[in-house]
Amino acid sequence: MEISMVVVWLVLLLVCIIVEAVTTSLVSIWFAFGCLVAAVMAQIGVPIFAQIVVFAIVSLLIMAAIRPIAKEHFNNKTVETNAGSVVGKKARVTGAIDNELGTGQVNVEGMDWSARSSFDEVKIPVGETVIIRAIDGVKLVVEKIV
Numbered sequence: 149m150e151i152s153m154v155v156v157w158l159v160l161l162l163v164c165i166i167v168e169a170v171t172t173s174l175v176s177i178w179f180a181f182g183c184l185v186a187a188v189m190a191q192i193g194v195p196i197f198a199q200i201v202v203f204a205i206v207s208l209l210i211m212a213a214i215r216p217i218a219k220e221h222f223n224n225k226t227v228e229t230n231a232g233s234v235v236g237k238k239a240r241v242t243g244a245i246d247n248e249l250g251t252g253q254v255n256v257e258g259m260d261w262s263a264r265s266s267f268d269e270v271k272i273p274v275g276e277t278v279i280i281r282a283i284d285g286v287k288l289v290v291e292k293i294v
Contacts, residue, residue, distance in 0.1 A: 178211040178214070181207065183203065235281070238256070239254035244271065245263055263289070264290070278291060
């Protein structure tokens with residue numbers, strides 16, 4: 149029993165589509181296009197060597213053409229977290245901030261955060277109002293409002 153190359157290319161096409169559907173990260177879609185063109189070539193009787201060469205060329209061309217466009221539109225959305233939204237806001241010091249001792253706590257929008265001063269030598273006592281300048285790991289970097 150002889151297996152037709154059209155069937156082989158169509159099975160490979162199906163495998164590429166299934167892999168792409170499972171991964172959703174543009175892994176094999178390029179090869180699916182190559183398989184489709186190679187299947188058409190097999191149907192019209194082009195030799196297998198030419199089918200393989202065209203498969204490779206079409207796959208590479210599709211990858212070169214579509215991948216840069218796809219990268220612009222996929223996986224470029226930054227999800228803003230509540231952490232990033234507190235930068236620039238005011239907070240109340242609830243635990244004295246001392247960078248030398250590694251202590252400090254502030255309350256911002258009803259949430260307690262570990263904090264440190266943006267200036268190493270500055271100590272900020274409880275009850276002061278500070279402005280949040282950045283986030284460093286899990287600590288807020290704050291400055292005393294003058």
